[in-house]
Amino acid sequence: MEWRSGLIAFVFAIATLLAAAAQNPLAGNAKAAKAGEYEFRINCALCHGLGAHGGGRGPDLTRAKKKYAHNDAEMFQIISNGIPGTAMPANGTNGQGVGMTDEEIWQIITYIRSQEVKAPANSIGNPAHGKELFYGDANCSLCHMINGKGGRFGPELSEVGASRTRAAIVDSVRNPSHHLAWGLAEPTKEFPQEYESVTAVTADGKEIKGVTLNEDSFSVQIMDTNEQIHLLEKDKLKSFHTSRESAMPKYTTDTLSDKDLDDIVAYLVSMGAK
Amino acid sequence: MNSRDRVLTAVLVLFVLSPAFAQVTYKRLLNSAKEPQNWMMYSGDYSGKRFSGLDQINKSNVRAMVAKWVYQTGATGKLETSPLEVDGILYATAQDDRAFALDARTGRPIWMYQRQVPSDIRPCCGRVNRGLAILGGKVFLGTLDAHVIALDAKTGAVIWDVTAADYRTGHSFTVAPLVVKNLVIIGVSGGEYGVRGFIDAYDADTGARKWRFYTVPGPGEPGHDTWEGDSWKVGGAPAWNTGTYDPATNQIFWPTGNPAPSNRGAGRAGDNLYSNSLLALNADTGKLNWYFQFTKHDEHDWDATQVPIMIDKDGKHLIAQANRNGFFYVIDRATGKLISATAYGKQTWSDSKDADGRPVANKNASPTLNGHTVCPGALGTTNFMAPSYDPQTGLVYVTARDQCDIFSTAPQPYEAGHAYYGSAYFPSEDAKPYLGFLKAIDPATGEIKEKFQHTSPTWSGVLSTAGGLVFSGDAEGNFIAFDAASLKPLWHFQMGGAVYAPPMAFAIDGKEYVAIAAGSAIYAFGLP
Numbered sequence: 001m002e003w004r005s006g007l008i009a010f011v012f013a014i015a016t017l018l019a020a021a022a023q024n025p026l027a028g029n030a031k032a033a034k035a036g037e038y039e040f041r042i043n044c045a046l047c048h049g050l051g052a053h054g055g056g057r058g059p060d061l062t063r064a065k066k067k068y069a070h071n072d073a074e075m076f077q078i079i080s081n082g083i084p085g086t087a088m089p090a091n092g093t094n095g096q097g098v099g100m101t102d103e104e105i106w107q108i109i110t111y112i113r114s115q116e117v118k119a120p121a122n123s124i125g126n127p128a129h130g131k132e133l134f135y136g137d138a139n140c141s142l143c144h145m146i147n148g149k150g151g152r153f154g155p156e157l158s159e160v161g162a163s164r165t166r167a168a169i170v171d172s173v174r175n176p177s178h179h180l181a182w183g184l185a186e187p188t189k190e191f192p193q194e195y196e197s198v199t200a201v202t203a204d205g206k207e208i209k210g211v212t213l214n215e216d217s218f219s220v221q222i223m224d225t226n227e228q229i230h231l232l233e234k235d236k237l238k239s240f241h242t243s244r245e246s247a248m249p250k251y252t253t254d255t256l257s258d259k260d261l262d263d264i265v266a267y268l269v270s271m272g273a274k
Numbered sequence: 275m276n277s278r279d280r281v282l283t284a285v286l287v288l289f290v291l292s293p294a295f296a297q298v299t300y301k302r303l304l305n306s307a308k309e310p311q312n313w314m315m316y317s318g319d320y321s322g323k324r325f326s327g328l329d330q331i332n333k334s335n336v337r338a339m340v341a342k343w344v345y346q347t348g349a350t351g352k353l354e355t356s357p358l359e360v361d362g363i364l365y366a367t368a369q370d371d372r373a374f375a376l377d378a379r380t381g382r383p384i385w386m387y388q389r390q391v392p393s394d395i396r397p398c399c400g401r402v403n404r405g406l407a408i409l410g411g412k413v414f415l416g417t418l419d420a421h422v423i424a425l426d427a428k429t430g431a432v433i434w435d436v437t438a439a440d441y442r443t444g445h446s447f448t449v450a451p452l453v454v455k456n457l458v459i460i461g462v463s464g465g466e467y468g469v470r471g472f473i474d475a476y477d478a479d480t481g482a483r484k485w486r487f488y489t490v491p492g493p494g495e496p497g498h499d500t501w502e503g504d505s506w507k508v509g510g511a512p513a514w515n516t517g518t519y520d521p522a523t524n525q526i527f528w529p530t531g532n533p534a535p536s537n538r539g540a541g542r543a544g545d546n547l548y549s550n551s552l553l554a555l556n557a558d559t560g561k562l563n564w565y566f567q568f569t570k571h572d573e574h575d576w577d578a579t580q581v582p583i584m585i586d587k588d589g590k591h592l593i594a595q596a597n598r599n600g601f602f603y604v605i606d607r608a609t610g611k612l613i614s615a616t617a618y619g620k621q622t623w624s625d626s627k628d629a630d631g632r633p634v635a636n637k638n639a640s641p642t643l644n645g646h647t648v649c650p651g652a653l654g655t656t657n658f659m660a661p662s663y664d665p666q667t668g669l670v671y672v673t674a675r676d677q678c679d680i681f682s683t684a685p686q687p688y689e690a691g692h693a694y695y696g697s698a699y700f701p702s703e704d705a706k707p708y709l710g711f712l713k714a715i716d717p718a719t720g721e722i723k724e725k726f727q728h729t730s731p732t733w734s735g736v737l738s739t740a741g742g743l744v745f746s747g748d749a750e751g752n753f754i755a756f757d758a759a760s761l762k763p764l765w766h767f768q769m770g771g772a773v774y775a776p777p778m779a780f781a782i783d784g785k786e787y788v789a790i791a792a793g794s795a796i797y798a799f800g801l802p
Contacts, residue, residue, distance in 0.1 A: 038686045042693055046700040050645065050682060092400075099396070104692070216729050216750035218766055 024072040026106045027113070036111025039104045047087065052115045054165035057087060064116045067162040067273065072109050079105050086163070125266025133264050138256055140264065143248070146271055152227045153211065154248060155195065161265075161272025169265050173256070176246035197247045198222055200230070201238040208232075211247055298360055298408045300455050304521055310740075311781035313359045315516075316405050316450040317660065318778060321584040322518035324662040325738050326779035330786040331801060332741030336755045336765045338802055342787060343381030345796040347372060352774040353791040356405040356450060356660065356735070358413070359780035364789065365427070366796055367403040371417045373425060379782050381798060385430035391418050396691060397446045398466040402774075404516070404658070405450030407458060409478045414458045416447025422460055422476055434481035438462065438474055443690050445469050450516045454526065454557045457484055461513025461528060465577065468508030468534040468694035473526075473553070475560060485560030489513055489530045489548045497547035505542035508688045510534030511549035515579035515658055518593075520607060525563055526555045527584070527593055527607075531577030537641050537652075538573065538683045538696025545570040550578040552595065554610060564610030568632075569599050573640050574623070574681060575652045575699070583663045583670060585717055594717045596661055596672040598654030599623070601633050602720050616720025618713060619655035620676040623648050641697070645682030651708075652679050652699040660735030660776035662744065667758050669714040669723055671744050675731035677708040712736065712746055714761055724761040735776020737788070745788055747773025753790055753797065769797055 026032035040052065047058030054060030059067070068083055069075035079100070082090035092099025100108070134140045135150075143154035150157075160169065171178055196215075200208045200222060210224035220240070222230045225247075234240055251261070298314060306312070306319045310327030317324045331339060347353065349368035357366035364378040371389035376382060391401070395418045406413040412424040412433055419441040424433040438460070439445035444467020451460040457475040465471070471489035476482065489511035491497040501509055510533045517528030533542060533549035548562075550569040555562055568578040576599040584607060585592045591607040600621035604613045612631050624633035639648055659673035679699040686696050710731030714724040734747035743764070744756040749772045755765040771793015779788045789798040 038684060038695075038697065039693070041682065041684060042695050042698045045682075045698060050700075101394075101692075216752055216768075217748060217754070217763065218752065 024076075024106050024109055026103075026110045027072065029110055030114075032107045032110045033114040034111075035104075036107035036109070036114075039100060039108050040111050043100060044108065049165075052112055054168065057163070059163050060165045061112050062115045062117050065273070072113075075109050075112070076102075076105055079108065086159075125262035125264075125269075127263065127266040127270040129260075130263035130265070130267030133260055134267055138251075138260065138264060146268075153223060153225060157268060157271075159272055161269035163272070166265055166269070169268060170261060173251045173261060173264070176248035176250055177244060195246065197243040197245055199239075199241045199243075200232060201240075202232070203236055203238055205238065212242065215242075297410050300409065300453070303409070303453060310779075312361065313357070313778045313780050314408060315358065315452060316356050316407070317516065317518065317581055320519040320521065322581045322663075323583060323665070323738075324581075324660055324736065324776060324778070325664055325740075327740045328779050328781055328786045329740040329742075330781070330784075331739070331743065331779075331788065333743065333757055333764065335801060336741070336743060339755065339765055339767075339788075339799050340802050341767060342798045342800045344798075345374075345376055345381040345383070347374070347794050347796065349794055352400045352402050352733075353794060353796075354400075354402045354404045354448075354658065354774045355791050355796075356776050357778055357789055357791070357796060358406055358408055359778070359789070360408060362782050363427075364780070364796075364798075365406050365408065365413050366791070367405055367415065368791075368794075369401045369403070371403060371415065373406060373413065373415050373430065375427065375430065376796070378780060378787065378798070381796070385428075387415075387425055387430040387432075389415075389417055389419075389423075392441065395419050395441050395446060396444045396464075396467060397448065398463060402448050403450075404448060407451040407453045409453040409456070409458070412478065414451045414453070414460075414478070416449055416451055416460050418446045418448070420445040420447060420462070422447070422451070422458065422474070422481065424458075424478070424481060436476065436481040436483070438483075439469070439472075443467065443469065444692075444694075447514075449514050452516050452519065452526070453478065454519050457557065459517070459526060459528070459557075461515070461517070461530075463512050463514040465510040465512040465514075465531045465534055465536060466693055466695060467691065468510060468688050469512065470507060470509055471511035471513055471530060471549075473513045473528050473555065473560065475557075487553070487555055487560040487562065489551075489553070491547065500544040500547040502541060502543040508534055508694065509542065509546060509549065510536070511546070511551075512577075513579070514577075515581060518582055518584055519557060520584060520591075522591075523608070524557050525607075526553075526557050527582045528553050528555060529579045529582055529595065531579045532572050532575050535686060535688075535694045535696030536572070536575040537681060537698060538686065539571055539640065540683075540685070540696075542571075546572070550576060550599075552578065552582055552593070552605065552610075554607075566603075566605055566610045566612060568595075568597050568601070568603060570634070572599075573683075574599075574648060575695075576650075576654055577657075579658065580656060581660050583661065585663060587668070587718070592717070594663070594670060596656050596670065596674070596715065598650070598657055599633075600650045600655040602670075602672075602715055602717075604717055604720070614720055618672065618715055618720065618722060619674045619711075620649045620678070621655070622678070641681035641683040641699075643683060645680040645700075647678050648681050649678035650675070651677040652681070653677060657733070659733055662736040662738040663717075664738035664744070664758055666740065666742070667714070667738075668716065668718075669758070670717050671736040671738055671746075671758075672713050672715060673732055673734055673736060673746065674711045674713045675708055676711075677731065710749070712744070712756065712761060714744075714758075724759075726756060726761040726763070732773060734773035734790075737777040737779060739779055739788075745777040745790070747775075747777070747790055747792055749773070751792060753777070753792065753799070767797075767799065769793060769795075771795065
């Protein structure tokens with residue numbers, strides 16, 4: 001084949017591929033949705049939960065409005081290739097389950113569409129008041145940052161409203177130790193920070209209290225309460241102790257009412273949707 | 275060429291080539307303990323010990339160990355290979371059916387092979403490979419598209435290539451084959467696709483298939499009645515990890531994996547033989563001598579494919595396996611009778627034993643539609659991580675994890691080439707962080723003598739050596755040398771990539787090396 005006709009054939013093949021991926025050939029097909037449910041359980045439920053309502057890690061996919069995928073074709077691309085910089089892996093690389101065929105991906109999309117709730121379930125709460133609380137009386141911003149504003153000691157929360165369910169966020173505030181670095185499976189282990197509480201005493205007797213940023217059997221990186229980062233070798237420490245009690249204070253209904261918490265969650269969800 | 279040149283050439287050829295590309299005979303494989311400088315099969319020897327007789331690197335000097343070379347494979351994903359090393363050449367594999375030979379002193383490549391793998395292969399759990407087997411001038415590779423191929427050990431050229439099964443129905447090979455006599459023994463993968471599992475033997479010279487043992491019995495065969503209806507046709511029971519061989523009785527001991535679908539027992543009522551079993555097969559014919567089924571009618575994906583280790587002690591001929599279901603089993607090698615089964619990790623599925631002493635599932639163990647928690651999780655207390663038995667300490671070293679999962683189930687029709695799980699598992703909302711260990715188990719009692727807790731669970735295999743050392747890697751990328759008696763870390767090196775492979779050892783020019791795959795690379799270590 002000469003060079004030019006080869007190029008034309010190549011362009012045509014790409015165009016055909018793109019056209020094929022532009023719409024879901026199984027859209028609205030109930031049988032495909034059922035098959036997609038099986039595939040979803042095998043490949044997606046680990047993070048997104050049974051029924052696509054979201055797990056501790058993956059967003060609730062029953063929300064009609066998705067942060068990254070605005071149509072079926074984009075959803076297909078995301079399932080195939082993952083979302084760089086997030087825990088969402090490319091097809092076949094999550095270590096659980098198998099890689100999916102194109103047909104199986106379309107089945108999953110059909111299933112997700114069949115589960116969507118059109119009315120947003122998150123309309124409760126006043127995000128403007130939530131923002132006031134976040135940066136004010138609730139003291140969230142002392143440790144947490146959103147879009148560059150706030151503290152570094154706790155997890156960065158710009159995306160949390162998109163990536164966690166409402167229930168998971170509420171639970172994290174009411175019972176902070178519950179979800180602490182829980183059950184990280186290998187494919188998603190590359191979370192930058194695990195937030196175990198840690199106390200280390202150096203050889204010269206200096207006590208460092210904070211959270212672990214990164215740890216292996218021989219070294220640890222700690223951020224202390226003043227946001228100073230300490231890079232330590234464990235065998236040079238006098239003592240080293242980690243705890244699964246979160247450094248975050250537990251917010252009871254006495255310190256933060258359900259209504260105020262709803263407002264904060266509404267603020268986080270509104271920021272996550274941006 | 276005059277006669278003196280001819281002599282010179284002959285001497286040179288002998289000097290340069292014969293140490294490098296000596297033929298690996300079956301006799302050498304049988305007597306592998308006599309040449310600890312070479313690592314000639316997956317587990318190092320036929321007994322599955324993954325023990326090196328080398329002691330130059332030992333407790334007193336291991337702290338001085340340094341990296342000698344690194345070979346970047348260029349592959350991505352999990353590197354599960356256990357290298358071979360014969361007479362100065364290291365042979366290993368990487369993802370997407372790469373195979374290569376390196377100068378084991380320098381890590382410099384001699385040849386590289388990569389198969390043109392079809393785009394629609396269906397490997398279950400990564401495009402992985404666990405290693406090669408060697409005999410004569412050939413190395414043998416099982417491929418992701420379910421072929422068995424022989425490569426020229428000198429050049430990497432394909433000598434023969436045979437199709438074992440149709441990859442489009444979910445058959446694949448990821449296992450390192452085992453050479454016995456002139457046969458290349460290999461077991462199929464595909465338990466997640468509803469294949470009917472098998473173990474094959476191929477003539478090393480020609481690639482002709484000499485026997486096949488179906489791990490799911492067909493109509494009229496013993497054990498067929500342990501399957502409901504036609505469920506046997508898609509019954510799984512793959513054989514994706516390397517077995518061991520007992521020359522004294524000419525038996526191969528090969529472990530098998532989960533029945534399909536893995537998480538749903540409805541529709542396949544019965545014990546589902548020979549899933550999750552240890553099979554004793556006649557090496558020449560593939561005929562079944564005995565079997566022992568670890569987990570009957572499994573509903574948790576607890577493949578029993580862990581390397582079985584032959585242990586001879588006090589006149590007893592035993593075979594031991596640290597099983598994925600959380601129990602450590604010791605079996606009489608002659609009869610297949612169970613001697614002991616002891617939990618070596620967190621488990622909630624069994625609280626009683628049958629008349630044979632086999633742990634049996636309690637009534638709360640089965641997955642449910644909405645899911646409930648069972649320990650160990652689907653990944654098991656251990657998995658494909660190669661264990662090690664050190665005859666000096668008399669201990670079995672196992673990579674273990676404590677982890678529980680929610681197991682859910684849902685009806686799923688079989689469709690050829692599609693994943694066939696009968697639903698799935700996922701971590702519980704209340705799941706504690708998974709814990710990972712290196713455990714030293716006394717096979718005589720099942721007692722855990724020592725353990726080392728990793729920062730997180732690892733997929734690394736284990737090597738023990740005559741230097742009083744145990745080697746393993748971790749998920750954070752460390753390669754660690756432990757005191758074999760205390761499991762105290764004596765040395766470590768950060769390799770920059772998670773470990774999914776087992777270590778091995780070899781020696782060249784009187785210098786010992788320890789090698790392991792991590793990240794995308796093979797690392798070799800030695801004394802300065």
